[in-house]
Amino acid sequence: MNAIEVKHLSKQYVIAKRQEGMWGAIRSLFHREYITKTAVEDVSFSIEAGEMVGYIGPNGAGKSTTIKMLTGILVPTSGEVRVGGLVPYKERQKNARQIGVVFGQRSQLWWDLPTIESFELLKEVYHISDRRYRRNMDTFTEILKLDEFFQTPVRQLSLGQRMRADIAASLLHDPSILFLDEPTIGLDVVAKERMRTFIQEMNKERGITVILTTHDMSDIEKLCKRMILIDKGRVMYDGGLEKIKEHFGTSRILIVDVEKDISLNIEGVEVIREEGIRKWLRFNREEYTAAQLIQQISEKTEIIDISLQEPEIDSIIRQMYEQGL
Numbered sequence: 001m002n003a004i005e006v007k008h009l010s011k012q013y014v015i016a017k018r019q020e021g022m023w024g025a026i027r028s029l030f031h032r033e034y035i036t037k038t039a040v041e042d043v044s045f046s047i048e049a050g051e052m053v054g055y056i057g058p059n060g061a062g063k064s065t066t067i068k069m070l071t072g073i074l075v076p077t078s079g080e081v082r083v084g085g086l087v088p089y090k091e092r093q094k095n096a097r098q099i100g101v102v103f104g105q106r107s108q109l110w111w112d113l114p115t116i117e118s119f120e121l122l123k124e125v126y127h128i129s130d131r132r133y134r135r136n137m138d139t140f141t142e143i144l145k146l147d148e149f150f151q152t153p154v155r156q157l158s159l160g161q162r163m164r165a166d167i168a169a170s171l172l173h174d175p176s177i178l179f180l181d182e183p184t185i186g187l188d189v190v191a192k193e194r195m196r197t198f199i200q201e202m203n204k205e206r207g208i209t210v211i212l213t214t215h216d217m218s219d220i221e222k223l224c225k226r227m228i229l230i231d232k233g234r235v236m237y238d239g240g241l242e243k244i245k246e247h248f249g250t251s252r253i254l255i256v257d258v259e260k261d262i263s264l265n266i267e268g269v270e271v272i273r274e275e276g277i278r279k280w281l282r283f284n285r286e287e288y289t290a291a292q293l294i295q296q297i298s299e300k301t302e303i304i305d306i307s308l309q310e311p312e313i314d315s316i317i318r319q320m321y322e323q324g325l
């Protein structure tokens with residue numbers, strides 16, 4: 001069964017146009033002009049129950065707008081959206097029972113209360129039975145070490161602690177679908193790793209469907225087999241990580257130690273770094289094979305050592321963002 005089904009989904013925002021200057025401001029009191037901004041355009045995808053999918057794209061691509069439509073906060077301008085069989089904006093409360101949401105930049109916990117009290121309040125809000133509450137709290141506390149800061153008010157938690165508390169809170173009512181928006185933003189390496197391990201475990205052990213929005217490609221690499229890439233509101237790619245490397249990652253880097261420190265001017269090849277006799281050469285595998293390139297270099301100087309670097313997913317995506325999709 002598909003956990004999420006999105007068909008030809010679009011969202012336009014209608015924004016009042018700002019008129020310049022004082023006269024403009026006065027004029028707009030009587031005559032307001034509006035412009036429409038398309039944030040999501042004709043987006044279709046389906047996500048199976050138990051899948052973990054990365055939803056990525058540059059700033060302003062339309063990720064948050066999509067997530068808001070999936071969680072029922074926003075009403076689509078057109079198209080269809082179903083989450084666990086429900087139309088989120090029509091059945092917001094019912095939908096809230098089957099989804100968990102974590103926004104890395106914002107907390108859903110009560111700022112001034114000791115952390116444990118936020119959990120107790122959520123227990124009431126979601127009508128969670130004592131048994132379920134205990135079971136979940138025990139599991140989450142064991143993995144996320146929540147008891148280290150149960151008595152600390154949320155506003156005094158470190159970012160890492162706050163994220164641990166937030167993700168636990170989002171799962172307290174056993175949702176089957178989890179939306180994570182930048183869950184590792186600002187965390188140090190250890191905290192990131194802990195968060196990723198927890199997400200992975202919840203997906204594997206409990207079969208929770210996860211949609212992960214992030215700008216950190218290593219989140220995606222570690223967690224998701226599939227990613228949906230959007231730009232300017234449209235889906236540009238939907239598939240596996242490996243395939244994106246094949247499709248878009250046409251550049252390779254040859255690292256070569258040469259005998260003489262000479263400049264290696266080869267047409268279509270970019271020297272991206274030099275450290276004495278060691279050079280990093282970026283080339284396009286559609287224009288050159290590594291063997292051809294090595295041949296060309298060896299005509300100029302003797303080669304002492306070589307190695308070939310495949311592009312990292314991070315650099316491929318960065319390149320795609322920079323050059324447009």
Ligand SMILES: Nc1ncnc2c1ncn2[C@@H]1O[C@H](COP(=O)(O)OP(=O)(O)OP(=O)(O)O)[C@@H](O)[C@H]1O
Nearest residue numbers: 013015037039057058059060061062063064065066
């Ligand atoms: N409430 C709003 N009113 C008008 N325009 C909006 C509103 N929210 C978002 N937008 C615009 O819609 C587009 C998509 O925004 P959205 O927040 O969905 O992008 P995003 O991919 O989540 O970006 P980021 O990675 O920066 O969070 C942007 O051009 C943004 O300026």
